Amino acid sequence: MSHDDEPREGAADGDRPREDAVHGERPCAVIGDRPREGAAKGDREGGVDGGRAPEEAVTVTGLRYAFGRSTAVDGLDLTVTAGEVFGLLGPNGAGKTTAIRCVTTLLPVPAGMVKVFGHDVSTDRMAVRRLLGYVPQQLSADSSLTGRENVSLFARVFDVPRRERAERVAQALEAVGLAEAADRMAGTYSGGMVRRLELAQALVSAPRLLILDEPTIGLDPIARTGVWDHIMAVRAASGMTVLVTTHYMDEADQYCDRVALMHQGRVRALGTPRSLTDDLRARLGDGSSPTLEDVFRDVAGGSLDDLDKGGEFRDVRRTRNTAARVG
Structure with a gap:
């Protein structure tokens, strides 16, 4: 268990997130083929697609999770719209990873409800798992296998039909730009290549x-x-739909359609990156240009940890193991 599963003291009872109105749309860095209808930001103006209520990819209602006396997630309410890139943001200890593990069925839901495309994660786990691709913090690639072998292993785990596996593996590797390096040992990959390999592992099940x-x-x-270029190209x-946790506010600002700022197990602010920064700019009234990190400081009174490091395969393992211990 990482410290991301453990809250920090002082969360006030009854706190509610701010839901800010959309102040327009920002251009999004999208690479690759044209998105399907409803997948781009502009297709969901005001949260309505063609006059119909958008489909909910993830619905979280009243989720609570505690490790002993430590409450990691404290009454989380969240809705992720199908086709959007949604960022769950916050520092180490905010409860992001615990919430994600409940959505992915890796942790039970002791209180509240979580649904994925209408399937309850508590009662219909297998149906939920068939809909998911998951890239965890912990290193999931095997350095003793080639890139192709790593992705093939996940194709078998996710029960991709045997007759389709070779093609699906090749497509996943191509999608993340690893086709030429597919038959190299993963242990020779750089840190960025390792993360893209793990993305291919998650994508092989479509x-x-x-x-x-x-x-x-x-x-x-x-x-x-x-890594983000390839995520956005596939999307x-x-x-x-993409649900991402991060404490890199610059990434969330550039790539996410909407974000939820999470602190001490609760969502403190919710909206588009632009709406959240515009709201703070209006309230400050001093002509400044606040960032998402400024918004976080405003709603949570803290700063974000930065784990911006690089390196080779063994460095990635060491960095992520350390990150898991500290949150």
């Missing part, structure tokens, strides 16, 4: 919902950008 827990942790800025081509 998930409707891709869940990424700190997808760029331990990477240098160039590698971080490369644009397939229209899949």
Whole structure:
């Protein structure tokens, strides 16, 4: 268990997140094929697609989770719309990873309700798992296997039909830019390549919902950008929903349609990156240009930890193991 599963003291009872109105749309860095209808930001103006209520990919209602006397998630309410990139943001200890593990069925839901495309994670786990692709914080690639062998292993785990496996594995590797390096040992990959390999592992089952827990942790800025370029390219081509946890506010501002700022087990602010920063700018009234990190400081009174490191395969393992211990 990481410290992300453990709250910090002082959460006030009855706190509610701010839901800010959308102040327009920002251009999004999308690479690859044209997205399916409803997948792009502009298709969901005001949260309505073509006059119909948008489909809910993830619905979390009153979720609570405690480890002994420590409450990790404290009454979480959250809705992720199908086709959007949704960021669950906050520092180590906010409860992000615990919430994600409940959505992915890795942890039970002791109080509240969690649904994925209408399937209750408590009563219909297998149906939920068939809809998911999951990239955890912990290293999931095997350095003693080639990139292709790693992805093939996940194809078998996710029960991709035997006759389709080779093609699906090749497609996943191509989608993340690893086709040429597919037959190299993963232990020779750089940190950014390892993360892209893990993304391919999650994509091989063609998930409707891709869940990424700190997808760029331990990477240098160039590698971080490369990973996100591939995430956005696949999302644009397939229209899949992306739920990502991160404490890199710059990434959330650039790539997420909406974000929820989480602190001490609760959502403190919710909206588009632009609406949240515009709201703070209006309240400050001093002509400043606040960032998402400024919004976080405003609603939670703290700062964010930065784990911006790089390195080779063994460095990635060491960085993520350390990150798991500290949150």
